[in-house]
Amino acid sequence: MNILGISAGFHDAAATVINKHGEILFAGHSERYSKIKNDLDVHVDLISDLANVGHIDHIAYYETPWKKQLRQLYSGQGIEWNKLTTHQVLKKQLQGYFSNVPVSTHSHHLSHAAAGFQTSEFNKATVVVIDAIGEWDTISIWGAHYVDGRAQYHRLWGQKYPHSIGLFYTAMTQAVGLKPMEDEYILMGMAAYGSKQASTIMKMQLVDDEWEATFKENLHIGSSYEWGKHFDDMDIASSAQSLCENLIYNVMRRAKDFGWSRNLVYMGGVALNCLANRNLGDYFEKIWIMPNPGDAGSSLGAAALAYGGKIKFEHAFLGREISGNYPVNALLDSLLVDKIVGVASGRAEFGPRALGNRSLLADPRGPDIKDRVNAIKRRQEFRPFAPIILEEHVNDYFDMPNGFPTSMYMQAVGVCRYPDQFPAIVHKDGTSRVQTVAPDCGSGIRELLEKWYVLTGCPMLLNTSLNIKGEPIVNDRADADRFEQKYNVKVHS
Numbered sequence: 001m002n003i004l005g006i007s008a009g010f011h012d013a014a015a016t017v018i019n020k021h022g023e024i025l026f027a028g029h030s031e032r033y034s035k036i037k038n039d040l041d042v043h044v045d046l047i048s049d050l051a052n053v054g055h056i057d058h059i060a061y062y063e064t065p066w067k068k069q070l071r072q073l074y075s076g077q078g079i080e081w082n083k084l085t086t087h088q089v090l091k092k093q094l095q096g097y098f099s100n101v102p103v104s105t106h107s108h109h110l111s112h113a114a115a116g117f118q119t120s121e122f123n124k125a126t127v128v129v130i131d132a133i134g135e136w137d138t139i140s141i142w143g144a145h146y147v148d149g150r151a152q153y154h155r156l157w158g159q160k161y162p163h164s165i166g167l168f169y170t171a172m173t174q175a176v177g178l179k180p181m182e183d184e185y186i187l188m189g190m191a192a193y194g195s196k197q198a199s200t201i202m203k204m205q206l207v208d209d210e211w212e213a214t215f216k217e218n219l220h221i222g223s224s225y226e227w228g229k230h231f232d233d234m235d236i237a238s239s240a241q242s243l244c245e246n247l248i249y250n251v252m253r254r255a256k257d258f259g260w261s262r263n264l265v266y267m268g269g270v271a272l273n274c275l276a277n278r279n280l281g282d283y284f285e286k287i288w289i290m291p292n293p294g295d296a297g298s299s300l301g302a303a304a305l306a307y308g309g310k311i312k313f314e315h316a317f318l319g320r321e322i323s324g325n326y327p328v329n330a331l332l333d334s335l336l337v338d339k340i341v342g343v344a345s346g347r348a349e350f351g352p353r354a355l356g357n358r359s360l361l362a363d364p365r366g367p368d369i370k371d372r373v374n375a376i377k378r379r380q381e382f383r384p385f386a387p388i389i390l391e392e393h394v395n396d397y398f399d400m401p402n403g404f405p406t407s408m409y410m411q412a413v414g415v416c417r418y419p420d421q422f423p424a425i426v427h428k429d430g431t432s433r434v435q436t437v438a439p440d441c442g443s444g445i446r447e448l449l450e451k452w453y454v455l456t457g458c459p460m461l462l463n464t465s466l467n468i469k470g471e472p473i474v475n476d477r478a479d480a481d482r483f484e485q486k487y488n489v490k491v492h493s
């Protein structure tokens with residue numbers, strides 16, 4: 001029995017297939033096929049890949065359409081009569097494919113929770129979900145455990161629309177001229193360059209009750225931000241990050257106080273804020289953030305709920321395959337000569353971050369590499385790149401935060417011990433978005449790092465996503481060829 005989980009129709013459409021043993025056969029993002037960033041619709045080529053996985057016996061959808069429509073009506077967005085039922089949504093999204101397959105509908109926040117808990121190593125955990133908005137839920141805390149092998153979720157607390165930490169952060173992203181629901185990670189990067197001097201007035205103007213995470217206005221609809229005109233964008237970013245962290249930590253304190261478990265599963269788009277995540281160890285002992293904690297990951301969550309039991313989650317390389325052995329030696333040759341090289345090999349990453357199969361890699365040593373990679377990536381110069389490092393060496397180079405002895409999916413930032421030697425991978429505040437690579441990481445990037453270490457004595461590379469500016473991460477070899485031609489950088493497969 002194969003279960004297809006779908007999240008689509010709002011942003012970043014995705015699909016996951018799991019089999020009767022709880023193994024993930026496929027998980028991919030629509031944007032990688034359509035080349036439209038955060039594409040909200042399921043692309044026909046993604047449907048083809050799903051059809052090739054095998055027979056689909058059940059479809060699980062990641063939220064309840066009529067509840068979402070009711071909320072949209074309440075918020076003045078109107079109602080879309082052709083999106084009231086899961087059947088209507090799937091008929092459009094799957095374009096007539098899998099039309100006779102039984103369907104189940106699951107709640108938005110429970111799909112987030114399941115994507116985290118059922119892929120974790122834990123048999124019991126406190127689950128916290130913080131996102132912009134689902135149907136009505138914006139924050140939820142769950143006590144999760146297994147009974148007779150089936151996951152059970154007990155709702156312990158929640159907050160509802162329009163009160164939303166995610167919508168607050170998105171509104172601040174928009175306030176500094178960035179694209180809401182897309183550029184929040186840039187706002188996080190800007191935070192290191194400002195001061196928190198706007199946080200007092202920001203809190204006064206916007207926050208109603210910090211403990212309850214309630215706000216004075218509906219930030220989904222927008223705000224005039226008259227109060228913000230005396231501050232520059234970096235100060236707004238720094239203050240928004242600080243206020244956001246306080247709100248998140250209040251939720252974590254509340255979650256801890258329920259006493260359900262010392263294990264934390266943290267999900268929802270806000271869980272991508274790796275800067276805020278550095279202090280989660282103050283509240284919980286063990287932490288799991290699934291590498292795709294946003295809505296795309298809920299395609300896996302919905303499928304997990306329909307399945308019921310623990311999912312065998314081994315790594316995030318679950319999407320479209322570029323066949324062939326990982327080109328370790330070719331990559332090494334290019335790195336030693338050119339210092340920068342692209343790789344497009346194996347299965348695409350499920351999640352927003354390139355983890356080694358669709359990456360632009362570089363020698364992280366020396367003062368000029370950041371400018372050289374930036375000249376290719378053409379992004380804001382203040383943003384650093386991420387280090388990818390052999391797991392057993394991470395403590396030699398980084399002070400990792402409590403709760404994150406490793407960071408296989410860049411879930412939290414560490415502090416670099418030698419920022420002068422590696423300026424390209426260190427942010428202005430001294431932090432780095434570290435990716436640790438274990439022997440069983442599921443990618444040839446491990447062997448590449450091992451050989452790089454033998455040759456150079458350096459166990460780390462710079463790793464950034466392989467994408468043409470404005471486009472999603474490359475999916476197939478044709479995308480890699482376009483990248484090569486556009487930027488004149490070799491991409492090995």
Ligand SMILES: [Fe+2]
Pocket residue numbers: 108112131132133134268269294295
């Ligand atoms: Fe969500």
